[in-house]
Amino acid sequence: MAREQFPDGPRDELRPPSGRQRTARHALVVGPEVEVEEVESLALSRFPGARWLVAPDATASGVLRLSRHTHLAGPYAPGGPLRGEDRARVYDVACPRERGDAPHPEQSDRDGLARTFPDGLPVREEDRVVQWLVAAARRLHGSVVVDVDDVQRVLTPDPAARIDLTVYSDVWLAPEAALAVVRDVDRRATWAPGGVPWAGPPANSIVATLPHVPQLDDEVREFVHQRAEDADIEALTSDEAPTGYAIHLDLHDDGLIAIEIGGEEALPTSLRGLPWADGGAVAYRVRWYPVDDDLEEERPPLAHRVARGRATPRLGALTAALHRAVGGEIVDEADFLVAHEDL
Structure with a gap:
């Protein structure tokens, strides 16, 4: 035309x-x-x-x-x-x-x-x-x-501003299999629960400063900890397959890529009509989390854009590897379909 x-x-x-x-x-x-x-x-x-x-x-x-x-x-x-x-x-x-x-x-x-x-x-x-x-x-x-x-x-929105991707598929990868797929792209990938144990909210947080929040005595604190430990043991020893899990890739100054896997029933409109997506699908969400607080800024500073630019190809490679492993469809943050060859 x-x-x-x-x-x-x-x-x-x-x-x-x-x-x-x-x-x-x-x-x-x-x-x-x-x-x-x-x-x-x-x-x-x-x-x-x-x-x-x-x-x-x-x-x-x-x-x-x-x-x-x-x-x-x-x-x-x-x-x-x-x-x-x-x-x-x-x-x-x-x-x-x-x-x-x-x-x-x-x-x-x-x-x-x-x-x-x-x-x-x-x-x-x-x-x-x-x-x-x-x-x-x-x-x-x-x-x-x-x-x-x-x-x-x-x-005029920046085409590079939203880089998160999701693979939807009818194939469920066991956690060990998904980690193997991700580590073929980057050996630094690890389970999400790793890292430094959480030490509680900072002293100046809202929870710590509200006057009406009661202080737990030793007996109640021990009871809560025991219930949490019992739940952890039950989850680790149960034969039931997990309903979701996550894998992290630490990019240091360039932030963190999180791969979050779980079942979803509410799927994007772009997947409507696909036989394998009737009733839901497995979502492999590949998300980037920067080290700064500028993700929601319309015009983020240069350091943020540089980190995002370095993280984008790695995020695309991880998404492509998952798509090769499980098939299905890839969508962007707007739920628009993305071709594998465009990653």
């Missing part, structure tokens, strides 16, 4: 009627290499009932119904704050305008939404749509133009 053939905006007859509900108009902006089928695939990952009301072709844009009240039209040529982006493709999204309370000054703002919607964050359907637009823009290396009280603001 040639870029010069795209219209300058969605045709009036393709715009859904607004009725009494006030409508917000947002836009997804992507590069010329992004095909319509990629946008459709990401939409189906979040809106399983999405379908084309008007299919796009080489001469006209189309309309994709995401839900009862939300429609996506495009692609077409950019305008407004993006006019002059000659090679961009734009998808216009119309959804109900639904705003809630203003963001709390101390809340995390990893995607920049609190900064973008200072007077009231999107809720309900508009929240679903905006969250999907940001995730799709990150995946497609694009931007989102959001409608904030008739003012257009541009969000």
Whole structure:
């Protein structure tokens, strides 16, 4: 589909009627290499009932119904704050305008939404749509133009900011087998329970300073410890298979990669329809935990980005090894499917 053939905006007859509900108009902006089928695939990952009301072709844009009240039209040529982006493709999204309370000054703002919607964050359907637009823009290396009280603001999420991955499969790896798979990638991997024994909360923590928390006497403390020890012994000597376990890979200054394995019944929409996923699956979650507290920052400092950049290929290699061992599907943090060869 040639870029010069795209219209300058969605045709009036393709715009859904607004009725009494006030409508917000947002836009997804992507590069010329992004095909319509990629946008459709990401939409189906979040809106399983999405379908084309008007299919796009080489001469006209189309309309994709995401839900009862939300429609996506495009692609077409950019305008407004993006006019002059000659090679961009734009998808216009119309959804109900639904705003809630203003963001709390101390809340995390990893995607920049609190900064973008200072007077009231999107809720309900508009929240679903905006969250999907940001995730799709990150995946497609694009931007989102959001409608904030008739003012257009541009969000360009960092594609490298969210690196966690999950393998879903119908194959359960015994703990020893999973550790062997992980150690084929990095011999430093170990069981999660290792490390320095927990010494209790710090002296200045909330629990330690609340006046109404009673002090345990020696008899009660001994009883609690004995019950905990009995539970540990029962778990270690039982013939029942574990329902979950974890493996850690310490990257030192670059943080920690945790592989958390367990069964899950609530699966991503992107796995809907797969026969082996009916009723649930085994999830192999591969997560990165930095040494700093900047994971939820929209623009983390350089040291955080460097550590994340070094951890990303190792996390991808671990995910690929697990996927080779158990099969199934890989999804990213937005629950979008990821191809094995893209790791």
